[in-house]
Amino acid sequence: MILTCKQVSKALAEGDYKDLPRSQRVMLRLHVAICFICHGFNRNIMRFQDMVRAFRGKEDELSFGPALPDETRARIRAEIEKQRHAS
Amino acid sequence: MTRMKTTDQPTPKETTHPEQWVDEYGDYLYRFALLRLKDPSTAQDAVQETFLAGIKGLDQFDGRVDVKYWLRGILRNKIVDHIRKSVREHPVDDTEGQDIVDSYSFKLFGVTDRPTKPWQFDPSRAYEKNAFWKAFEECLGKLGDNMRQAFVLKMLEGMPTEKICKVMNIQANNLWVLNHRARLQLKSCLEKNWDREEE
Numbered sequence: 001m002i003l004t005c006k007q008v009s010k011a012l013a014e015g016d017y018k019d020l021p022r023s024q025r026v027m028l029r030l031h032v033a034i035c036f037i038c039h040g041f042n043r044n045i046m047r048f049q050d051m052v053r054a055f056r057g058k059e060d061e062l063s064f065g066p067a068l069p070d071e072t073r074a075r076i077r078a079e080i081e082k083q084r085h086a087s
Numbered sequence: 088m089t090r091m092k093t094t095d096q097p098t099p100k101e102t103t104h105p106e107q108w109v110d111e112y113g114d115y116l117y118r119f120a121l122l123r124l125k126d127p128s129t130a131q132d133a134v135q136e137t138f139l140a141g142i143k144g145l146d147q148f149d150g151r152v153d154v155k156y157w158l159r160g161i162l163r164n165k166i167v168d169h170i171r172k173s174v175r176e177h178p179v180d181d182t183e184g185q186d187i188v189d190s191y192s193f194k195l196f197g198v199t200d201r202p203t204k205p206w207q208f209d210p211s212r213a214y215e216k217n218a219f220w221k222a223f224e225e226c227l228g229k230l231g232d233n234m235r236q237a238f239v240l241k242m243l244e245g246m247p248t249e250k251i252c253k254v255m256n257i258q259a260n261n262l263w264v265l266n267h268r269a270r271l272q273l274k275s276c277l278e279k280n281w282d283r284e285e286e
Contacts, residue, residue, distance in 0.1 A: 004196075005195070005196035005197060005198065006195065006196055006197045008197070009196065009197025009198060010197060013197070013248070013259075013263055013266075014247075014248060015245065016245065037196050037198065038196055038197070038198050040202050040203040040204075040205070041198035041199060041202070041203045042198070043203075044203045044206075044270065044274070045270070047206070047210065047211075048242065048270050048273075049242070050211060051210055051211075051214070051223070052242045052243055054211075054214040055220060055223060055243075056243070058214070058217075058220060059119070059220075060115075062118075062217060062220055062221075064217070064221055065118040065121065065122075065224070066117070066118070066121070066127070067113075067114045067117070068109070068113040068114050068117040068131065068134065069131070072131045072134075072135075073109050073110075073113055075135070076109050076113070076134065076135045076138055077106070077109050079135060079138075079139060080105060080106065080108070080109070080138055080139065080142060081106070083139055083142045083143070084105065084106075084142055
């Protein structure tokens with residue numbers, strides 16, 4: 001089965017190439033590797049899919065970024081207490 | 088005759104203490120929300136709503152996953168709700184990118200006229216470095232709201248196109264253009280901000 005650029009672009013627009021069934025994934029990668037029309041564009045999309053996958057794997061470990069502000073913590077705690085005593 | 092001893096391990100549901108949730112999971116959930124919603128007070132609202140929904144739904148929680156991830160699942164839905172609300176207040180300009188969608192390169196090949204320039208560095212070599220993800224988060228924050236929402240829903244959350252179109256009240260082509268623009272800007276932002284920090 002020969003893939004067209006349009007089919008490749010559509011597949012990448014719909015989801016992660018790593019989630020494709022193996023035979024389709026192989027065909028897609030081959031097409032992107034050798035096609036002069038869509039290589040640049042689609043290779044970039046695949047790169048972003050790789051990046052986001054890596055980010056999702058790492059996100060839990062990352063600890064930079066602001067903490068929940070103290071006033072908000074207190075407010076949420078108060079709301080939680082209210083909720084728990086209401087139920 | 089050997090008897091199978093049943094495990095008396097308590098489930099996450101039984102061992103969790105909601106009064107400690109804010110301390111245990113508040114910062115984690117807040118950062119998760121902040122990345123996706125950008126506005127601090129909206130992110131805080133989403134976190135508060137998550138905890139309250141968690142309290143209400145604790146009886147139905149089957150305890151099969153860790154409370155942290157169960158709460159995160161609730162938060163993801165709250166994030167979608169907030170995006171839906173934000174788009175209602177600031178609708179997407181669906182005329183943008185019409186030139187791309189009308190072009191032959193898009194119609195025939197699903198690509199843009201202008202070629203994508205190669206990356207100035209190989210980002211995959213930086214994935215081990217926390218500093219790269221800090222730059223990634225900052226660059227995501229610099230995107231226009233609609234672009235970030237499209238990127239978050241499609242690429243981070245992996246939501247099906249049809250559902251995103253309902254949430255954001257747009258057509259599939261608009262979503263495509265938003266994500267295309269988001270990727271272009273993220274790439275250029277990362278190239279600018281990461282190269283400088285790389286040893």
